[in-house]
Amino acid sequence: xxTTADWPEQPVIYxxxxxxxxxxxxxxxxxxxxxxxxAAADWDAAVPEGAGAVWLMGVWERSxxxxxxxxxxxxxxxxxxxxxxxxxxxxxxxxxYCVRRYVADERFGGPDGLAAARAALxxxxxxxxxxxxxxxxxPDHPWVTSHPEFFVRGDEHDLxxxxxxxxxxGGQVLAxxxxxxxxxxxxxxxxxxxxxxxxxAAAETLSSIAxxxxxxxxxxxMLMTNPVFARTWGGRAGPEPSGEFWPAVxxxxxxAHPETVLIAETYWDLEQQGFxxxxxxxxxxxLLAEDATAVxxxxxxxxxxQSRLLRFLENHDEPRVASxxxxxxxxxxxxxxxxxxxATMWHEGQFEGRRVRPPVFLSRRPxxxxxxxxxxxxxxxxxxxxxxxxxxxxxxxxxATGWPDxxxxxxxxxxTWDGDGGGRxxxxxxxxGEPAQGRIPLGWPELPGRDWRLTxxxxxxxxxxxxxxxxxxxxxxxxxxWQCHLLALH
Numbered sequence: 375x376x377t378t379a380d381w382p383e384q385p386v387i388y389x390x391x392x393x394x395x396x397x398x399x400x401x402x403x404x405x406x407x408x409x410x411x412x413a414a415a416d417w418d419a420a421v422p423e424g425a426g427a428v429w430l431m432g433v434w435e436r437s438x439x440x441x442x443x444x445x446x447x448x449x450x451x452x453x454x455x456x457x458x459x460x461x462x463x464x465x466x467x468x469x470x471y472c473v474r475r476y477v478a479d480e481r482f483g484g485p486d487g488l489a490a491a492r493a494a495l496x497x498x499x500x501x502x503x504x505x506x507x508x509x510x511x512x513p514d515h516p517w518v519t520s521h522p523e524f525f526v527r528g529d530e531h532d533l534x535x536x537x538x539x540x541x542x543x544g545g546q547v548l549a550x551x552x553x554x555x556x557x558x559x560x561x562x563x564x565x566x567x568x569x570x571x572x573x574x575a576a577a578e579t580l581s582s583i584a585x586x587x588x589x590x591x592x593x594x595x596m597l598m599t600n601p602v603f604a605r606t607w608g609g610r611a612g613p614e615p616s617g618e619f620w621p622a623v624x625x626x627x628x629x630a631h632p633e634t635v636l637i638a639e640t641y642w643d644l645e646q647q648g649f650x651x652x653x654x655x656x657x658x659x660x661l662l663a664e665d666a667t668a669v670x671x672x673x674x675x676x677x678x679x680q681s682r683l684l685r686f687l688e689n690h691d692e693p694r695v696a697s698x699x700x701x702x703x704x705x706x707x708x709x710x711x712x713x714x715x716x717a718t719m720w721h722e723g724q725f726e727g728r729r730v731r732p733p734v735f736l737s738r739r740p741x742x743x744x745x746x747x748x749x750x751x752x753x754x755x756x757x758x759x760x761x762x763x764x765x766x767x768x769x770x771x772x773x774a775t776g777w778p779d780x781x782x783x784x785x786x787x788x789x790t791w792d793g794d795g796g797g798r799x800x801x802x803x804x805x806x807g808e809p810a811q812g813r814i815p816l817g818w819p820e821l822p823g824r825d826w827r828l829t830x831x832x833x834x835x836x837x838x839x840x841x842x843x844x845x846x847x848x849x850x851x852x853x854x855x856w857q858c859h860l861l862a863l864h
Contacts, residue, residue, distance in 0.1 A: 380501070381426075381588070381635050384681070384715060384765050385651075386756065387503060388425040389689055390722045392432045392482055393467060393737040395420075408483030409433075409491040421498045422753055424760030425720070428495050429503035429591060431690055432470025432734065433488060435479045437512030440472035440561035444735055447560065457732045458740055465738045470505065471593060472561045474512045476579055478586075488586055501588035503637065506580055508619075509597045510551030510562035517575070518563055519544040524572040526564040526610055553597050554606040567598040567619045568611040576619075577626035584631035592649070595620065595638035599647065620647035637684060637717075639691075651717045654683035661687065661707040662698055666785045666805040669710070673771050673789070677715060685711045686719040690734055696745075697729040702856030705751065706803050709832075709858040710787060712759050713801045715769045725752035751832075755860075758831040762862055764801075767793040774802075774812030775848065783812025786851065790816065798863040800828075804853035813848035821845045827864040 392409075399407040399416055407413075409430075412420075420428060444450050445466060455461050467481075478488035492502045511517060517524050526549040533540040533547050539558045540547055550558035551565075566572050583590055596602055598619040603611060615622075624636060625648075638649040660668040673680070687695040687707055695704055711718055727745030732738070759765060770790050776783035785806035791799045798818060804810045821841035829836045839849060851859065 381633075385427050385501075385635070385717045386425045386760070387427045387429055387589075387637075387684075387717060387719045388420070388422055388500075388722065389429040389431055389719060390420060391690055391732075391734070392430045393470070394732060394739050395722065396482060397737045398739075408481070409478070409487035410483040412491070412494065414494075417494045417498060420722075421495065421500045422720070422725070422756055424756035425500060427501040427503050427589060429589075429719075430488075430491060431505060431591075433478050433482055433504060434470065434473045435475045435477050436468035436470060437472045437474040437514050437561070438468070439514040440474075440512045441466070441468035443513075443561040444468060444472075450733070450735065453733050454736060457730055458736060458738060460740075461736075462738075465736050467735065467737045469561060469735050471507050471734065472512045473507055474515055476506075476583055485586070492587065501635075502586075503589040503591055503635075504583055504587040505593060506583055506590050507593045508565070508567075508576060508623075509553075509594055510559070510564050513541060513543060513561070513563050515563070518548070521571070521575070522546040522548065524565055524569055524575060525549065526566050526607055528610065549607075549610070552606065553594065554602065564607075566611050567600075567603045568613070568615055570615070573619060573622050574626070577623045580623065580627045581630045584627065584634040587634075589635035589637060589650075591637040591639065593639055595647070595649070595652075596640040618647060620649070624648040649682070651682055651684040654685050654716065657683070657685055657711075657714075658687065658692070661710065661805075662695075664699075664703055664805060664807075666787055669805065670771070670787060673714070673787075677769065681715045683716040684719055685714055685716055686721075687711055688721045688724050688731075689719060690721070690731070692731070694729050694731050695724060696727045696748075697731075701748070703805075703807075706805055706856040706858055708752065708755060709801065709860060710803050710805070712755050713764055713789070713791075713799075713860065715765065720752075720756070725749040755832065758860065762799070762831055763793055763795070763797055764791055764799045764831075764860070764862075766795070766797065767791055770817070772814055772816075774814050774851070776812050780811060782806075782808065782810040785810040786812050786814070786853070788814050788851075790818075792818070800849070800859065800861040800863065802851050802853065802859040802861075804855060804857050807855045809852070809854055811850070811852045813850055815846055815848035816844045818845075829862045829864065831860045831862055832858070 478485050528547040549564040551562035552558040635650045638652045640652050641655050727748045728742050772788040774783040774786040787803045824841050825838050
């Protein structure tokens with residue numbers, strides 16, 4: 375069994391939509407299934423080999439007030455029917471990011487069920503990750519009436535001038551939650567990041583969450599940074615504090631929970647702020663654009679920065695990768711994600727090639743035939759990377775060289791891992807729809823003077839090469855479109 379102190383430097387995280395997952399298990403079992411009574415085989419399946427953490431997305435108590443607002447929104451209703459044509463009223467349970475209380479929802483088994491889930495995951499060598507939403511709460515959250523000073527407040531003039539942006543509660547006019555680039559979210563109320571009292575309450579909330587899990591994923595974390603919050607709310611939030619929100623709040627959290635890993639969903643180059651890992655949205659965008667040059671440029675960033683990034687190809691906020699990339703491009707991008715430094719995240723349903731991303735308000739998704747071949751390949755990828763300790767030791771980005779009449783090497787991405795225990799691995803990805811050739815000089819000084827065996831961990835093939843040639847002019851590589859090598863050197 376793992377403990378919270380056992381977090382690896384480069385964790386592999388598997389995201390599960392709790393409501394959808396438990397709903398599927400319940401229909402299969404013919405009875406309600408909660409986190410307290412998930413079958414052992416289903417827990418086994420929830421922890422792919424190589425994964426060291428499971429993010430149970432959306433376990434907290436959802437808001438009845440938020441659900442009523444969602445059910446009255448024509449735009450949301452249309453999106454629900456688009457994802458689930460046979461939509462039923464009980465499929466809509468409200469947004470997991472419209473949190474009424476940070477208490478596990480009773481329909482999922484309540485606090486006891488959540489504790490059972492954490493124990494089941496720990497018994498399988500996996501840590502539990504849960505959500506925290508810093509920017510807003512539900513309109514029926516207890517703070518709305520007990521602590522209106524925690525919120526961005528307006529007056530009757532604001533409400534009359536822009537009723538979509540403001541609401542009344544407990545005799546107060548409060549702002550709906552928003553980010554600076556989109557209309558307000560009608561089902562949530564905006565917290566005031568500049569309020570010292572809110573910062574202290576946020577630290578207490580985070581501490582209560584950390585009591586129940588091993589890692590916390592912080593939703594839209596950049597919205598609470600001073601420059602973004604000031605741009606969004608101007609003078610309505612009061613004077614800008616001298617210190618940033620996250621260092622202040624996380625500093626308070628660390629006194630009680632120094633071991634908890636914090637993950638930030640953050641964009642706009644506002645990474646770090648004291649988090650263990652931050653979303654690597656730029657890599658995601660560049661991989662989906664199938665732009666090898668842009669990906670290579672991104673990977674030239676300082677390793678200390680890259681090692682704190684969370685790499686992914688999909689999550690509950692992004693379209694299913696199978697709907698964006700064909701089989702070959704998807705596999706090439708997945709090999710890159712799986713073998714780069716930093717944390718990696720994989721989404722339940724991604725392995726099986728699901729194409730429909732259900733809105734987070736729903737507890738059911740459409741039936742889709744699983745791609746068993748793709749699922750087997752994904753699981754082999756994660757298991758191979760973990761079992762052979764591919765990402766152990768030091769990482770180095772490599773350049774492939776070509777010839778005057780053949781510059782297809784520009785489409786090759788390559789890097790090595792030099793394991794602490796002597797294991798050496800080379801990854802080469804052809805991120806293009808055309809064949810690519812090149813030579814990749816390998817910098818290990820002991821290569822010359824002997825022959826080496828190279829085993830492709832995914833294809834299962836093996837071949838020999840002269841060490842001197844691999845050092846200079848370099849290992850010759852010829853890859854078909856979207857083909858990859860995941861090589862172990864012996």
